[in-house]
Amino acid sequence: MDMYDKNAVGERIRARRKALDISQEELAERIGRVPKFCADIERGQAGMSIETMLSICSLLKLSPDQLLLGASNQAANSNEAELIIDALKQCTEKQRKDAYALLKLFLTAIR
Known part of the structure; x- marks a missing residue:
């Protein structure tokens, strides 16, 4: 226990x-x-x-x-995702589109 x-x-x-x-x-x-x-x-x-x-x-x-x-690691990852989602909810539509473009660029660069 x-x-x-x-x-x-x-x-x-x-x-x-x-x-x-x-x-x-x-x-x-x-x-x-x-x-x-x-x-x-x-x-x-x-x-x-x-x-x-x-x-x-x-x-x-x-x-x-x-x-x-x-x-657990899975819960921690879920919490990180929730933090990202919460941050994106506070953005304007343009900021969300820019953040998405940056994320795509970043993910492409690390492959």
């Missing part, structure tokens, strides 16, 4: 938060907690309630399994 590792959970929260370009202060505000508590969670110095964990999972677009036990 896997054990709950507060340090590993905190590292996963920090890594995902940074990947989504969310500050600790914004994370705290959006889940209704104080920044010091979020910092303590990320450092593995504090646990969290189920409600806090679910709020963090929702905000960071992680499943509780991914947060608590770590993501």
Whole structure:
């Protein structure tokens, strides 16, 4: 059985938060907690309630399994794809077309 590792959970929260370009202060505000508590969670110095964990999972677009036990490579790749899709959703039509052209160029170059 896997054990709950507060340090590993905190590292996963920090890594995902940074990947989504969310500050600790914004994370705290959006889940209704104080920044010091979020910092303590990320450092593995504090646990969290189920409600806090679910709020963090929702905000960071992680499943509780991914947060608590770590993501498999397949799940990590899925998360990267979701981040790309989320970024593209914020683009204009022209920006999406340009991004697609760059991606095609890149993929052709690495073959």
